[in-house]
Amino acid sequence: MPAGTLYRGREGMWSWVAHRVTGVLIFFFLLVHVLDTALVRVSPQAYDSVIKTYKTPLVNLMEYGLTAAILFHALNGLRVIAVDFWSKGPKYQKQMLWSVVGVWVVLMAGAFWGILQHTLLTWFGK
16 A cells, blocks of 8 residues: 555445445435436326335335435545544544444434334334
């Protein structure tokens, strides 16, 4: 590795990969969202059919995954901004990453019941 390289293939590189992957996932969600919303003008019946499929447990799990992707992407983006614009950012980038992961885990745990409530009740009853 060249001297002075910020990411050395450890936590920083995994964060870089995760940031790109979550960004692509969010992009594809937005693409599908625009297309399915546009469907209402073409065929309201087809739109209703698509929306009906969105109420399935599988899609509900995907919504939780989307929430995870958006939340990680946002928190890691703030970390990237801190690394880029704070003079001590590169020195503390590893600690900031673990802080991002910790906050992400806590927030995802808090969102678990709120997002997956319908699916969990469908699968396991009351």
